Amino acid sequence: MKKNRLLIGLKGPFIRFYLADTTSLVEEAREKFSLYPTSAAALGRVLSMSAVMGTMLKDGNEQYNIAIHSDGAISTIMAIARPDGSVKGFISNPNVYDVYEDTGKLAVGRAIGSGTLSVTKSMNMKGNFSSTVNLQTGEIGDDFAFYFAKSEQRASIVSLGVLVDTDQSIRSAGCFFIELLPGYGEEDIVYLENLAARMRPISMEIDELSLEEIIEKNLGEVEILEERELEYRCDCSRERFKEKLLTLSRKDLLDLAKAQQDIEIKCDFCGKTYTYSAKELNDWLDDVGTA
Numbered sequence: 001m002k003k004n005r006l007l008i009g010l011k012g013p014f015i016r017f018y019l020a021d022t023t024s025l026v027e028e029a030r031e032k033f034s035l036y037p038t039s040a041a042a043l044g045r046v047l048s049m050s051a052v053m054g055t056m057l058k059d060g061n062e063q064y065n066i067a068i069h070s071d072g073a074i075s076t077i078m079a080i081a082r083p084d085g086s087v088k089g090f091i092s093n094p095n096v097y098d099v100y101e102d103t104g105k106l107a108v109g110r111a112i113g114s115g116t117l118s119v120t121k122s123m124n125m126k127g128n129f130s131s132t133v134n135l136q137t138g139e140i141g142d143d144f145a146f147y148f149a150k151s152e153q154r155a156s157i158v159s160l161g162v163l164v165d166t167d168q169s170i171r172s173a174g175c176f177f178i179e180l181l182p183g184y185g186e187e188d189i190v191y192l193e194n195l196a197a198r199m200r201p202i203s204m205e206i207d208e209l210s211l212e213e214i215i216e217k218n219l220g221e222v223e224i225l226e227e228r229e230l231e232y233r234c235d236c237s238r239e240r241f242k243e244k245l246l247t248l249s250r251k252d253l254l255d256l257a258k259a260q261q262d263i264e265i266k267c268d269f270c271g272k273t274y275t276y277s278a279k280e281l282n283d284w285l286d287d288v289g290t291a
């Protein structure tokens with residue numbers, strides 16, 4: 001499988017860019033959740049942006065929790081991204097295949113509808129930073145650009161795209177995030193505006209060109225600061241879900257134990273199923289009881 005690559009660099013002193021090819025990561029999500037094309041594009045765009053955001057975190061223990069809640073056919077999308085470049089996600093409705101009549105493009109904005117985008121940065125012992133903005137178009141790129149401007153005072157271009165092939169597999173997917181850094185001048189704003197006007201959809205670029213060629217074509221000469229790898233990875237485990245179960249009230253746990261049935265928990269982010277026997281549950285209850 002092709003690697004998910006991210007290049008981070010500078011165009012002059014005041015413009016920073018992140019360009020990521022997330023094709024195989026989004027394809028992995030499509031296979032995991034059996035996503036229909038519009039659902040694949042929606043989750044794929046969120047995963048692509050989230051994975052890139054994860055790499056912006058400085059502390060290894062921090063993570064981004066990103067959530068879209070809306071009133072469309074796709075009502076919830078979530079993603080969790082970490083500094084090591086790993087990301088995982090969830091979509092409430094994997095079965096949306098809706099296309100705009102006029103352009104023939106996947107109708108992501110219509111499938112999402114109106115609602116909110118929430119970004120929570122968990123900063124380990126230092127608490128959380130959380131911010132919610134209203135969705136602008138539901139097309140996700142616009143919504144993240146609005147989030148960055150409103151909540152983090154970062155002026156940026158956010159280009160997110162997923163190209164779905166005729167066999168419904170992911171042909172290309174990516175994120176091109178370009179932002180102004182503190183100290184920028186009028187000429188940098190103009191540069192960004194012109195760039196936004198001439199940029200093609202990022203999924204088309206990634207389908208046809210390498211990351212290096214996309215940078216060369218759109219930005220000309222740049223300084224590459226870092227190359228990273230991104231991946232879809234779930235960190236769930238039997239132990240973690242047990243801990244979650246044990247956060248239920250004692251009464252709920254007793255009710256579950258009384259039912260004398262195995263408890264099955266399915267991970268929303270990877271589909272893995274964990275089974276706990278009634279005996280195990282009773283043993284835990286004994287432990288909790290004497291603690």
Ligand SMILES: [Zn+2]
Pocket residue numbers: 234235236237267268269270271272
């Ligand atoms: Zn999992």
